[in-house]
Amino acid sequence: MALDIALLHAVVAVARAGGFREAARMTGSNPSRLSDAVRRAEQQLGVRLFNRTTRTVVLTEAGRVLMARLLPAMNEVDAALDALNSFRTTPGGTLRLNVPVSAARLILPAIVPGFLQRYPDIRLEIVAESNVQDIFRDSCDAGIRYDDHLEQDSVALPIGPRVQRFAAAAAPAYLAEYGVPRHPRDLMQHRCLHGRYATGVLAEWEFTRGAESVRLQPQGPLICSIGAAMDLTVSAAIAGAGVVYLFEEWLKPALQSGALQPLLTEWWHSFSGLWLYYNDRRLIPAPLQAFLDYIRERNAAHSDGIA
Structure with a gap:
């Protein structure tokens, strides 16, 4: 059964986010467009994928079966596309970071402009929140936290003043x-x-x-x-x-x-200062690898007394 890949991406985005508004925020789309894409996917597949109410959007049994098979395949597609970065002069793509408001206010202004100047093809999205949560749940690639809020099984890299x-x-x-x-x-x-x-x-x-x-x-x-x-x-x-x-x-x-x-x-x-943390058990996308390398370079420069 053929189905437009864009419709599949919409279904996956809504399933991951648990709703149309959050999926729209994460993908840079809008809720009505995603809702229409999901409706068209359901029409072409001939089954309902989500149960919708005014407050919730939940996968049906058919939707859960589809996601169980589809998510690994979509991750492979993303990995294949990311592999093309090795053939580019500079890496491209989107990097999503989940950070506390204090980091966005006090630490990142000294880091972000230089990073974006070096990597003009990377789109950086900062999700700044006061509450601590699992960053990977919101499709973020990495997060910034204080050491008492580090995720389990994550790799930590110092960022900003110690x-x-x-x-x-x-x-x-x-x-x-x-x-x-x-x-x-x-x-x-x-x-x-x-x-x-x-x-x-x-x-x-x-x-x-x-x-x-x-x-x-x-x-x-x-x-x-x-x-x-x-x-x-x-x-x-x-x-x-x-x-x-x-x-x-x-x-x-x-x-x-x-x-x-x-x-x-x-x-x-x-x-103690902040840490940049990520899960090294997952494929590290090129934009995140570029950011990790950039932070390591800054850390080395500051340890050598270079501004």
């Missing part, structure tokens, strides 16, 4: 009204601007000085989802709404301009 810090700060006007905290525990008497993880858990503030460690559950007038919404937290702190405790690099512009005043600097908590 040590980062949290910095506490507040606007001069706020400190003039409420006073300057001298110890982390003093913050329990201050208006703290803090965050909540995607899991619903409120983030603790951890401070360290030598062997001493202090953990606080901050209280205050503003709670933002950890991730992109933290820009609102910084803006509120600059406006004098309270004390912020966030990545030092995130606060650096405001600290350098004087819009925020550093607090408790001897207590700022340090932690």
Whole structure:
């Protein structure tokens, strides 16, 4: 039975994503086009592949049987097409990275422009999220995480500064009204601007000085989802709404301009930097291999003291 390969790709995309909207986001298409492609595939095959409701799109038994045989074949097609990269002057294709918002905000701006300039035929897609999840489930090729969030059976490559810090700060006007905290525990008497993880858990503030460690559950007038919404937290702190405790690099512009005043600097908590991780048990596509090589080159240059 002949079937247009484009229709098969649409069926696979929807099956992998579990819905038309997510499949459209992952493929750069649109939901109505994918829905039409799946409908035409079902008409040509003479069977229903998905059960659709207003909220879910689930494979039928026939769809599951098809996917069990089709996915390995489609992976082989992708591998065959990727093999053509060895005959190109520069590799091409799409590279999808799943990263925390902090990495997109603080680490990747120093990396991405140079990578894209070197590899103009690669299309880089960044999926920036606050919650930790299995990156391969969303058809991402690799991910960036802190070491306590590394995927099992993955290979890790250091990316970006190896040590980062949290910095506490507040606007001069706020400190003039409420006073300057001298110890982390003093913050329990201050208006703290803090965050909540995607899991619903409120983030603790951890401070360290030598062997001493202090953990606080901050209280205050503003709670933002950890991730992109933290820009609102910084803006509120600059406006004098309270004390912020966030990545030092995130606060650096405001600290350098004087819009925020550093607090408790001897207590700022340090932690290890980010890692680029991937599954080496899978075929490494040419765009990912190019990115791995580029990061290794940058790491070697920085270890040699080269900017």
